[in-house]
Amino acid sequence: MNTIGHLINGQLVTTSQRMQDVYNPATGEVSKQVALAPKETVEDAIAAAQAAFPAWRDTPPLKRARVMFRFKELLEQNSDKICQMIGEEHGKICHDAAGELQRGIENVEYACGAPELLKGEFSKNVGPNIDSWSEFQPLGVVAGITPFNFPAMVPMWMFPLAIVCGNTFILKPSERDPSSTLYIAQLLQEAGLPEGVLNVVNGDKEAVDVLLTDDRIKAVSFVGSTPIAEYIYATASANGKRCQALGGAKNHAIVMPDADMDNAVNQLLGAAFGSSGERCMALSVAVAVGEEAADALVAKMQTAMKNLTVGEYSDKTNDFGPVITRDHQQKVVGYINSAEADGAKVVVDGREPNISGYENGFFVGATLIDGVTAEMQSYKEEIFGPVLQVVRVNTMEEAMQLINDHEYGNGTCIFTRDGEAARYFSNHIQVGMVGINVPLPVPVAYHSFGGWKRSLFGDLHAYGPDGVRFYTKRKTITQRWPSSGVREGVSFAFPS
Secondary structure, three states: OOOEEEEOOEEEEEOOOOOOEEEOOOOOOOEEEOOOHHHHHHHHHHHHHHHHHHHOOOOOHHHHHHHHHHHHHHHOOOOOHHHHHHHHHHHHOOOHHHHHHHHHHHHHHHHHHHHHHOEEEEEEEOOOEEEEEEEEOOEEEEEEOOOOOOOOHHHHHHHHHHHHHEEEEEEEOOOOOOOOHHHHHHHHOOOOOOOOOOOEEEHHHHHHHHHHHHOEEEEEEEEEEEOHHHHHHHHHHHOOOEEEEEEOEEEEEEEEOOOOOHHHHHHHHHHHHHHHHHHOOOOEEEEEEHHHHHHHHHHHHHHHHHOOOOOOOOOOOOOEOOOOHHHHHHHHHHHHHHHHOHHHHHHHOOOOOOOOOOOOOOOOEEEEEEOOOOOOOOOOOOOOOOEEEEEEEHHHHHHHHHHHOEEEEEEEEOOOHHHHHHHHHHHHOOOOOEEOOOOOOOOOOOOOOOOEEEEEEEOOEEEEHHHHOEEEEEEEEEEEEEOOOOOOOOOOOOOO
């Protein structure tokens, strides 16, 4: 059976005594095994990154950017292979995997602008013959810990930008679907990245804790669930590291009475069920304002969902695939059971989908639940599956209060034709990423991604301008060259 190891100092390494199975979630069968790095292996990766840092730090930003340009070309040339790896281990349908990869490539494109991004600021004659400027210098060895749901895109939120800023990088991807992430790292090395600048260690909590506590790691970036994000942030911060930890979500869509209902339904279908709902930006709650709008939404959703197909990754006619593991499948079904037990109505039931030829796969069908209230467990917690819940309210103010009261504040949107309502919503909603008739308001690569409240721990968002600030530290230099032959007196006053 194929074993997936680590990339350390440019070499593929498999030294672990501990292995974990990697499944094909469409079949439910073990397809590979991944080595789980012990403390010593992670320390080897950190040592390699530390040794590579001085030379890479002093490499001109333009030369670093040229590596990224070549990397982008290799990603595009090998896109089919990468998408196949994602599909085989994550279950994501091929067209969805291609979209994920494209959004990752866009972050590489942004990183190609390193010479512009790192220019700094300059002021001449801030005082008599005194010039002052600021520079953005790299931190050193930095680390990224990434989730299973975007094995290509989320790592590329991190390491391309960190690397062009002059840092060296340790990546700890999800051990559930590691192949595409490791292959992408090898492509970056093929693009000309020096050995040791990017290292990949596969592992579990043992590997993570080394990254959080080792003094040589200067910053940690994380994407995952809120309980783990909170642990990552607290532990990294306690060990003196800069940290950004992106957590969970419960994303609401307000459907106003004046909304284009057919358009809202089409947008909700993709946003709720795409990637089996395993997105931190998935719309999992539709808040319908008024009984008439709610009845229309539920009826149209019920009709439209009859045409959705769930299946394995290579069939382009499928809309979405399985969830990542058997345990997660049972967890999602448990939330559906919980909502029903609490009095909600399961309008479209995806608990027992019949997928011919894939009866042992980890599938959950598209599910629609009406009559959900804020007191229900299924409303409070992140389901992370193909489940859309409908909450009925009387006013827009009630809808907004629901969203503002929730512990998560990642993404939200409103469907309306009313510009005044949309403007009020975007100004007053307590959420980090907002869409107006846009169901998945994921910022493009030259903006930054991040939520509010318990969806983000740390001050800086991911990628974009905030990413540059996260992976650099500002240094300000003030310089004066006195005229020759001029003797100046001593001054004890504060300089002005």
